[in-house]
Amino acid sequence: MNPIEDLEGYVGKRRAFINAFSWRNIGPTAHCNVDCDMTTATAYRKNFNEERPEAKLTFNDMIIKAAANALSNHRLYTCAYNGRHGLFPADTIDIRFPVDLGDYLGWGMVKNADRKTLAEIAADARAAIERTRRETPKRTETWARIARQYPPVPAVLKGVGFGLRLAGICFPDLDRWFRTKARSYRGTFLITNVGPAGIMRMEGPIVTPDILHLMITATRKTPVLVEGRVETRPMMPLVAKFDVRMTDAGQAAAFLTDVKRNLEDPDHRLGPY
Numbered sequence: 001m002n003p004i005e006d007l008e009g010y011v012g013k014r015r016a017f018i019n020a021f022s023w024r025n026i027g028p029t030a031h032c033n034v035d036c037d038m039t040t041a042t043a044y045r046k047n048f049n050e051e052r053p054e055a056k057l058t059f060n061d062m063i064i065k066a067a068a069n070a071l072s073n074h075r076l077y078t079c080a081y082n083g084r085h086g087l088f089p090a091d092t093i094d095i096r097f098p099v100d101l102g103d104y105l106g107w108g109m110v111k112n113a114d115r116k117t118l119a120e121i122a123a124d125a126r127a128a129i130e131r132t133r134r135e136t137p138k139r140t141e142t143w144a145r146i147a148r149q150y151p152p153v154p155a156v157l158k159g160v161g162f163g164l165r166l167a168g169i170c171f172p173d174l175d176r177w178f179r180t181k182a183r184s185y186r187g188t189f190l191i192t193n194v195g196p197a198g199i200m201r202m203e204g205p206i207v208t209p210d211i212l213h214l215m216i217t218a219t220r221k222t223p224v225l226v227e228g229r230v231e232t233r234p235m236m237p238l239v240a241k242f243d244v245r246m247t248d249a250g251q252a253a254a255f256l257t258d259v260k261r262n263l264e265d266p267d268h269r270l271g272p273y
Helices: 007-013 015-022 039-051 059-071 118-149 152-170 172-186 249-264
Strands: 029-037 095-100 105-110 189-193 212-216 220-226 229-243
Touching: 007 118, 029 039, 029 249, 039 059, 039 229, 039 249, 059 095, 059 118, 059 189, 059 212, 059 249, 095 118, 105 118, 118 152, 152 172, 212 249, 229 249
Parallel strands: 095 189, 189 212
Antiparallel strands: 029 229, 095 105, 212 229, 220 229
């Protein structure tokens, strides 16, 4: 990383991550993973883009669709969890994903991903990335400037958030309303794809209200046994990190297996070109 001249501005950019951990809303986390053979998915993407060059389908778009289809059978993972005894279901499957903006992250989202075709997901994801790259730096700089000019503002906002959490404990209906509103702009499921950065392994805590996150690490050529002979296949690890208060390894593994099946059989499970 290059030397950081504006340290206060950098801290402002990391505000969302600082708050997530300083507020202690992280859950006891476990991880499990499976390897997905991307041979068929690679050919499918190549053929898709030849048939529909305007779509510019990416592997990330295919992962979003595969996860959305799997979530149709695992709706627990689209629920919001308040870290205590409140579990709030979602009516839609809205996939959120990080967008690399250099020293910090922005967030894109594809709404109703289970109801959309791959071409629609590709278009929505591309538009979300462009919008995030255009708007997030301006918004972040604005917040950083406000924090510098009015130092009490971050503490006041933190106090307001803490007050809302306390109110949610006392008034469950208010907690439900707050969680529902939050999900309208932060989505109902998170996918983090660090494969393009070449990362082979990634772990970390789960942050409420999410119950399970899907993480993708770098695809690698791996020798596998196919019908009695050894072949080299592109294998992509699918990693689930999950809150053990609300789910367990068996449920998480079943979800990962569904995502794996969707990616390994895209013709039947992701839709036509």
